[in-house]
Amino acid sequence: MRQTMYGTVARLRVKPGMESALIQELQAFDVLGVPGAVAEYLYRMDTNPHEYYMVVLFQDGATYRANAGSPEQDARYQRIRALLERDPEWHDGEIVFGSRVPSV
Template sequence: MYGTLARARVKPGKADELARVFEQNVELPEGSISVSVLRTDSDPDQVFITGVFASREAYQRNAASPEQDARFRRMRELLVADPEWHDGEVIFARHRAEAESRA
């Protein structure tokens, strides 16, 4: 598996709108296993976004797709600056299918 972790600062008061942007993408991209958005307790305008894919190739295909570019542009409008990205091999993960939620 391969994934990305992004740290980003949301424009003040826009974290819920950011969550809605992700919710509007009902279907995960091909090869995607999970996506999560975490808002920190210490700073409600700081978020961490994770995306996990079946392989590096699946991640790269998604990153190069026009659909992902459109999703990124919608997300970017809500951010103060570009996210800080960290890509790499997932060395451990466990997911429950029924755990999908929106708090």
């Protein structure tokens, strides 16, 4: 059975003035060495500076779910949730295509 990367796309509405704190929380995740974590991206929308989309990639669904179900991730989520106006809108799924633009 072929293993494919797995992840989530989340829509976040950040409280005014909390953008830097959100970025600090996400940067802290990067240095933890979470098993299976591959990449993380945060987009700020041009149409609304308080609306963000976060993309998180894991090596497979099993490592994604193990992280999502861990008490450590719940604690990180609670810290992030405190910076948001409302609960994130989550869209989890298997990554079926990806590419890298070659350097020119």
